[in-house]
Each structure stands twice: as structure tokens, then as C-alpha cells.
Amino acid sequence: MATVDLSRAYSRQLEPGGAVTRRLVANGTRLTITDELSGVLGANVTWTVHTRATVAVDGSGAELREPGGRRLRVQRQQPAASDACSAWRAVAVTLPISDPPRFDVRGATKLFFTCSPGTPRLEVTGDAV
Secondary structure, eight states: OEEEEOTTTTGGGEEEEEEEEEEEEEETTEEEEEEEEEEEOSSOEEEEEEESSEEEEETTEEEEEOTTSOEEEEEEEESOOTTTBOOOEEEEOOOOTTSOOSSOOTTOEEEEEEEOTTOOEEEEEEEEO
């Protein structure tokens, strides 16, 4: 298990005293990522991952497939209420010319969902399949 305080990285989106903490727990073939949020300034909250794997989105999550055959099933665990968050979406990564990337984004996909303001916790699991 590892816990990381991301508050400094998100300081522009937080009220004074607000915090973002990420906890990573690996258990066998499952990785659980939990983000605890407090004091977010009235904006929607978006959980995002960038990948070069092929992404197939379905109603309950997404499957990431690498060319070598490895697969990862990704699902949102919290918030469980579908009305609190959008469905998963996958889009090709693009960056404006004025914002040069720190890494090559060709062939990368952004997988994400967005939740309403005030969402206190996001939890996502990834299971090797």
C-alpha cells in the first residue's frame, strides 16, 4: 500500500485547507486506486488515466489491451450511484501546439469519467484478466 498527498498538485482547484490524497493498494492481480477529496472549489471532478493500450469501453467500465495479450479490466467502485458520475469515455490524446507534451502522445488514449461537485471519494479498481 502507498499513500500520496496530491494537494500541492491540485492547489489551484482547492479551497484553503482542502486536500487530495491518493491511496494505491495492490492485492494479487487487483490494483485499487482511491482518491479522497476535500475542499474542491465547486467544479466537477474528473478521474483520468492515459494509456497506449487499446481501450474498449462498456457500460460498467473499460478493458485495456496491450499488443502482447495482457489485459486490464478497469471499473469505478465509488461513487456507485450512476447519477453522480458520467459514463466512462475514451478519446485520443491531443495537445495544443502551444502546450508541448513532456512525452510522445501519438497513439495514446485518455480514459476518464467525470463526477459532480462535492464528490468526496473516487475509487477505481484494475483487475488483470
